Amino acid sequence: MNRPKRMLVENIAWAREIAHADPQFFPRLAQGQSPKVLWIGCSDSRVPAESITNANPGDLFVHRNIANLFCPSDDNTMSVLEYAVRVLEVDHVIVCGHYGCGGVRASLLPLSNDLPHVNRRIAPLCALGERHRKELDTFTELDARANRLAELNVLEQVRLLRQAPVIADRAAAPLVHGWIFGLHDGLIKVLASGYDQGCAREALPSANADTRETVESAGF
Numbered sequence: 724m725n726r727p728k729r730m731l732v733e734n735i736a737w738a739r740e741i742a743h744a745d746p747q748f749f750p751r752l753a754q755g756q757s758p759k760v761l762w763i764g765c766s767d768s769r770v771p772a773e774s775i776t777n778a779n780p781g782d783l784f785v786h787r788n789i790a791n792l793f794c795p796s797d798d799n800t801m802s803v804l805e806y807a808v809r810v811l812e813v814d815h816v817i818v819c820g821h822y823g824c825g826g827v828r829a830s831l832l833p834l835s836n837d838l839p840h841v842n843r844r845i846a847p848l849c850a851l852g853e854r855h856r857k858e859l860d861t862f863t864e865l866d867a868r869a870n871r872l873a874e875l876n877v878l879e880q881v882r883l884l885r886q887a888p889v890i891a892d893r894a895a896a897p898l899v900h901g902w903i904f905g906l907h908d909g910l911i912k913v914l915a916s917g918y919d920q921g922c923a924r925e926a927l928p929s930a931n932a933d934t935r936e937t938v939e940s941a942g943f
């Protein structure tokens with residue numbers, strides 16, 4: 724069986740299983756959506772928003788791109804944010820990066836001539852890396868540098884989102900959070916909590932995975 728066909732077969736099995744467990748699930752789903760969270764994550768296949776947070780269809784409004792970038796000049800990203808905030812009225816915006824991010828890693832390497840679109844897309848990441856070059860150069864291993872830049876990138880997107888007029892000018896603005904996902908243990912670490920805005924940079928832990936706090940130990 725080819726892969727698309729297998730996916731369609733799995734879809735039928737999934738739909739039947741859900742309907743069997745909860746006959747009202749799909750009728751409810753068809754009535755509309757009212758997600759409380761906008762998720763901005765990386766396109767990486769290993770970081771599916773719903774799976775890693777045990778969320779259901781209808782729980783998350785999702786925007787994913789390479790290296791979970793929020794670009795105010797990009798209509799794709801901005802339209803998602805605008806709709807989420809002004810129409811769906813989400814309570815939270817979560818930027819979730821991940822360690823081992825290929826997009827972040829690529830920004831630390833010579834750009835590929837075969838990937839002009841990717842190059843343009845990660846240009847802000849390259850600039851961010853330059854701004855933090857002194858700190859990043861303290862890591863001898865490329866992977867460690869990339870992991871630290873992945874953290875800094877999440878915080879930068881949080882900063883940009885918090886100052887975006889769509890959010891900043893709103894009376895009941897959604898809280899913006901910065902998270903990062905560990906591929907090696909499946910756990911999410913909170914880098915910036917919307918509940919204590921302004922403390923994110925001071926609270927930022929090191930890129931050393933061994934000293935990472937889990938979501939549970941951080942009290943979230």
Ligand SMILES: [Zn+2]
Pocket residue numbers: 765766767789790791821823824825826827
């Ligand atoms: Zn990634």
